[in-house]
Every structure is written in C-alpha cells, then in structure tokens.
Amino acid sequence: MKYAEEFRDPKAAKALLAQIAAVADQIGARRDKPVRIMEICGGHTHAIFRYGLDKLVHEGIEFIHGPGCPVCVLPMRRIDECIEIAERENVIFTTFGDAMRVPGTKKSLLQAKAGGADIRMVYSPLDALELARRNPDREVVFFGLGFEATTPPTALSIQQAAREGLGNFSVFCNHITVPPPIRALLDDPHMVLDGFVGPGHVSMVIGTHPYDFISRDYGKPIVVAGFEPLDLLQSVLMVLQQIRDGRAEVENQYARVVPEHGNPVSLAAIADVYESRPSFEWRGLGEIDESGLRIREAFREYDAERKFRIGYGARRVPVAEPEGCACGAVMSGRMKPVDCPQFGRGCTPEMPLGALMVSSEGACAAYFQYGGARAVAE
Amino acid sequence: MCLGIPAQIVAVTDPDRMMAMAEVSGVRREVSVAPVAGGALEDLVGKWTLIHVGFAMALIDEDEAAATLEALRDLGEAQEALDAMAAGDAAIEGGR
Numbered sequence: 001m002k003y004a005e006e007f008r009d010p011k012a013a014k015a016l017l018a019q020i021a022a023v024a025d026q027i028g029a030r031r032d033k034p035v036r037i038m039e040i041c042g043g044h045t046h047a048i049f050r051y052g053l054d055k056l057v058h059e060g061i062e063f064i065h066g067p068g069c070p071v072c073v074l075p076m077r078r079i080d081e082c083i084e085i086a087e088r089e090n091v092i093f094t095t096f097g098d099a100m101r102v103p104g105t106k107k108s109l110l111q112a113k114a115g116g117a118d119i120r121m122v123y124s125p126l127d128a129l130e131l132a133r134r135n136p137d138r139e140v141v142f143f144g145l146g147f148e149a150t151t152p153p154t155a156l157s158i159q160q161a162a163r164e165g166l167g168n169f170s171v172f173c174n175h176i177t178v179p180p181p182i183r184a185l186l187d188d189p190h191m192v193l194d195g196f197v198g199p200g201h202v203s204m205v206i207g208t209h210p211y212d213f214i215s216r217d218y219g220k221p222i223v224v225a226g227f228e229p230l231d232l233l234q235s236v237l238m239v240l241q242q243i244r245d246g247r248a249e250v251e252n253q254y255a256r257v258v259p260e261h262g263n264p265v266s267l268a269a270i271a272d273v274y275e276s277r278p279s280f281e282w283r284g285l286g287e288i289d290e291s292g293l294r295i296r297e298a299f300r301e302y303d304a305e306r307k308f309r310i311g312y313g314a315r316r317v318p319v320a321e322p323e324g325c326a327c328g329a330v331m332s333g334r335m336k337p338v339d340c341p342q343f344g345r346g347c348t349p350e351m352p353l354g355a356l357m358v359s360s361e362g363a364c365a366a367y368f369q370y371g372g373a374r375a376v377a378e
Numbered sequence: 379m380c381l382g383i384p385a386q387i388v389a390v391t392d393p394d395r396m397m398a399m400a401e402v403s404g405v406r407r408e409v410s411v412a413p414v415a416g417g418a419l420e421d422l423v424g425k426w427t428l429i430h431v432g433f434a435m436a437l438i439d440e441d442e443a444a445a446t447l448e449a450l451r452d453l454g455e456a457q458e459a460l461d462a463m464a465a466g467d468a469a470i471e472g473g474r
Contacts, residue, residue, distance in 0.1 A: 008448060043381045043455075050453055094469065096431070097462055123459075123466030124432025126410060130470050149382070153433045156412050160395065201382050204428070204436050227381065228449040257428065257436055265413045266435065360454070 007051070007229055016233040021058040023240040029060025036062045036192060037239055038185075038333075040178060041199035042069030042361025043227050049370035051229040057236060064333045065363035067181045068199055070146040071098045072355045072362040073282045073331065076321075078145075078174050079104035081310050085141055085172060086117040088308065092135060094128040095143040096150075097121040102358050103322070125157035125171070132161070132169035141304045144171040149201045151175045151293065152266035155273040158295070158302045172304035172311060173295050175274065178202050179210045180291035181282060186218045191333060195239040197232065198224035200254045205270075207262030208250050215248040226254040273299055277312065283321075283355055284331030327354035330363060337367040344368060382428035382435055383450055383459040384443035387411065390419045398422060400429055403447075403456065407463050409434055429459075432466075 007013040029035040039045055045065045048054055054063050067073050079102050086093035086109065093109075100110045100121060113119040122128055128142035144154040154171055161169045178199060185191050198211055203224045214222045221242035225235035235253045242249060252258055273296060280292025292312070295303040305311035321328060324342050329335035337343055337356065347353035349365050356364035385402035396412040396419065411422055411434045426443040427434035438446070450456040 008445075043453075046453055046455075047449070097465060120469035121462070121465045122469050123407075123462040124409075126408075126432045127466040127470055134470070149435070150431055152413060152435070153410075153431045156410060156433065201428070201430065201435070204382075226446075227453075228445060256442055257438055263413050263435065265415070269412075360458075 009230060012230055013056075013233060016230065016237060017056055017058075020061070020233065020237050020240060023237065023244050024058035024060045027240065027244045029058065029240075031059045034060050034062040035194045035240065035243065036064050037195050037197060037236060038064040038066045038193050039197040039225075039232075040066035040068045040182065041197075041202065041227070042072065042359065043201070044197060044199070044225065044232060045069070045363055045366050046361050047227045047229060047232060049366040052370070053229060053232055057233070061236065061240075064193060065366075066196075067185075067282065067285060067331060068147065068178065068202075069356070069359050069361040069363075070150070070176065071102050071359045072327070073176070073181075073284065074099070074102060074145065074174065074355060075281050075283045076103065076105050077281070078312075079109065080106070082109060082143055082172060083107065083112045083117070084310055085304060085308050086112055086119050088139075090137075090139055091118065092131055092138050092140045093117065093119045093143065094122045094131065094140065095119065096123075096145070098359050099143060099145060101352060102355050103352060125154045129157055129161060129166065129169060132166050133164075136168060138168060139307075140169050141308075142169070142171050144173045144175050147176060147178050147199070147202050148205045148270070151274065152205055152263070152269050155266075155269035158273050158299055159269060161302055162299060167301060170302050170304040170307050171295065173274070173293060174312070175293040176280060176282070176291055177293065178206075179213070180288050181285055182211075182214060184285060184288045184291075185333075186214070186220070193220065194243060195220055196222040197235045197239065198222045198250075200224065200226050200231075200258065203252075203254070203258045203262070205263050205266045207260050208252050208258065209261070211250045215250055219248045221248050221251070223251045223253050224258055226257065272296075280312065284328035322353055325354040327356050327364075330356055337364040340364070381450060381453075381455050382430035383456060384426055384438060384446045385409070385429045385434075386443070387422045387425050387427060387434070389423060393419055398434070400427065400434065402429065403460065405460055405463065407432075
C-alpha cells in the first residue's frame, strides 16, 4: 500500500487496523454485508483518500461520504445569485477561493470575473471588511458560505462592521448547519447507515451535544474525530466497538480540541447575528427544514439579500442539475463517483461539471485525485 | 476550507478590535482572537491556536499544533491556507 508507508506512526496504524479487523469480524462485517460508516466532513473524505484508509481497513467496512463539503452542496442557483450581485454597478464581490470554480447555470464566479466583474478571492471576511474601509464609495459584499466552522467568523465580522458603522459592507449569507442534513439522511428509508464519524472543526464550535439526537432518536453511534489518519482509524474503531457492544452514544475522539459545549464566544456570535431559515435547498438532497441561516432583522443593513433584493429570501426557484451530472445521487450515497458516466470524462477537477468535482473535499475530486487510477487498476 | 491551520500568537496588534499577529510556517498574518479571548489579550502571546479564515477558533498545545500542521501539509491544506492568505492580501491591495 503506497500511502500506508507515509503514516507518521506506522506501528500505531497497524495496531489500530488489526483492532478494527478483529471487531469487524466479531460483528460479522463482510464485503457483501458491510458495516456502513458515514464520514460527515469533507476534510475527512479527503484524508481517507489521501491515506487510502478505505482500502486499508477490513473489507467489511464501507465509507459513505457525507454532505460535509460546503461548496459541493451549494445549489447552482446560489452561484447565479452571487454573479447577479457581483455584476451590479459599483460592487466588489469577495469570496473564499473554493467557490470560484463552482459552476452556476451559465457560468462560474471565475468566468464572471474574467468577464469583467470585480470579484476577489479573500482568505477571511476580515479582508472584505478591510476592503470596505478602504473603498467607502464601493459596495463590498462577502459570500458567507460554509458550516458552523465558518459561521462565527462572518458573524463576528458583521458585529465588527456594525460597531464601525461600515454601511458599505454586507454578507450574502448562505451558511448551513451540519445536524439537519444528518437527520434528513437518517429519515431516508433508502439510506442504510450503521454509524457516523463526526466533524472535528465544526464540533470545536458547536460541541458534541447537537449530535445527541443521532444516538437518542435513531440509535446510531457517532464519534467526533480529528483528521489525522490515526484519529480517523481510532474513531472507526470506536464506532465499531459501540456497534459490537450494542451501544449508541456520542463519543469524542478529538477531545483535545473539541470541548463538550463548544466555543461560547462563537456560539454567542452566531445566535446574535443569525437565525434559522424555515428551510434551505441542498444540492442533491433538496429542501431541508431549518438547515440554513439568515441574518437577523437587527443586522439588516449588513444583509446583501435585503440590500440587493436577491437570494433565497427573494426567489426560490430550484434549478435542475446539468445534463448527465449525477452529483445528487452521489451525494446521497446512492451512486459511487466512478459509476457516474461523466466521471473523468465530461467532468474533471480542471473542468468540473458538478460541484463534487470542484473542491478537494468533494467525494468525486477525492476519487479522481487518489482513487481514479486505483479504481481502473482493480 | 473547513480545516483550521495551527499558528502561534506573537503579538497583540489592536486590542479594541481583538486583533493579534499570528505566525505559521514563517508567514505572519493579523487575525482576530475574539473566540479565544477569555482573559487579558496579552496572555495569548506565545500560545498556539487553530486559525480558521482569519479567526483563532481554539487554543491548542504545541504538540497538537505540530501534529496538525503535519497532517495539513500531507493533505496540501497548509499550502492552500497560506496561498489563500496571500490572495487575501493581494485582494485588499487592489488586485482583481
């Protein structure tokens, strides 16, 4: 195994793999009757492929790649709306680089930028704030996207803008939350998941209790994990041990970083600035109740949705996926990336057709980068 | 973009806005320490934190920082974060 040799501590990895195999055998996991474990976080998906963990673990364990890649679950319509805002007179549109190549119905942000729109890649919403300070005669809009790990930074930036009275700064809020899609997946009668590996850095913000429903209401184990390869193997082992012992608990493998109750400052900022939308559209998963956030009335001046009368609040027209794109089926675990007819043909990381090929955290891009050659060789 | 990158706080730069200078792999970047500012800001100098899109999201110990940085380098995420920081600086300076 090529990647196995690159483990920082190969001895520890071997020991964990042996323990995983032993427990997998105890619970009767086999290739034709696998234990299915969903890693929720796109960072975990990336790490699993980087180290080939899916091939190293016992053959009775199947990883299902969850909806935790924020640009991958973004419907095309949201990108269209970004471009509509960016192409307005006098706007500087700022975004994380990850969103630049996501295809909209007509073009991506990168293509809109090439066409003359003032779209700038920033590292932080604080960069957008600084742009607003330096360009008082321009409207600076920040594309707020991502899960609970990126929500506090935009919330704190909006609070800062309010303190400074920076009226030319606003956020186009498309933030989403992790627990609701997990509930939606568990409610789907076609989905057969046996347990979860929970996200690390999202949990550093929200703590472990938002996952209580997974064990309490659905009887499934979840282990919050770090993203070093040994963390992931340890977490898989903990999930398997729960299954073997007939337990369904929320366990925290990443306690060295994730506090049980999360980060109080971040949680307070989220609660102060944002409120839940009644529902939000996810690419591949459809509308999910209470899964997206919008900016509260008290901060309306900083809400691009209100300022430009654009976005989820204004228009909710679902847009069909591009012809031949199976991102939806892959996202919900019904299809493997390599089984998509466009995989590696009409859809590559350089020229993505669907969002799962865009980000390194997307399942298709991960398969392409690390698993494509492997799949062909098999 | 969901993964934080470890950095060491080297100086407080703007106490009113809770900003501090953080250093990662020899690159310096001003960050907000609001999420980890429980006590006096000066107490954060020398501490290791997980920086996420310009905010120190959690305090971590030095060993954890080293292990995390190594994992991020393996994934190419460390360089991605450093590139994004540079892109952010360029965007502010008027680069389109």
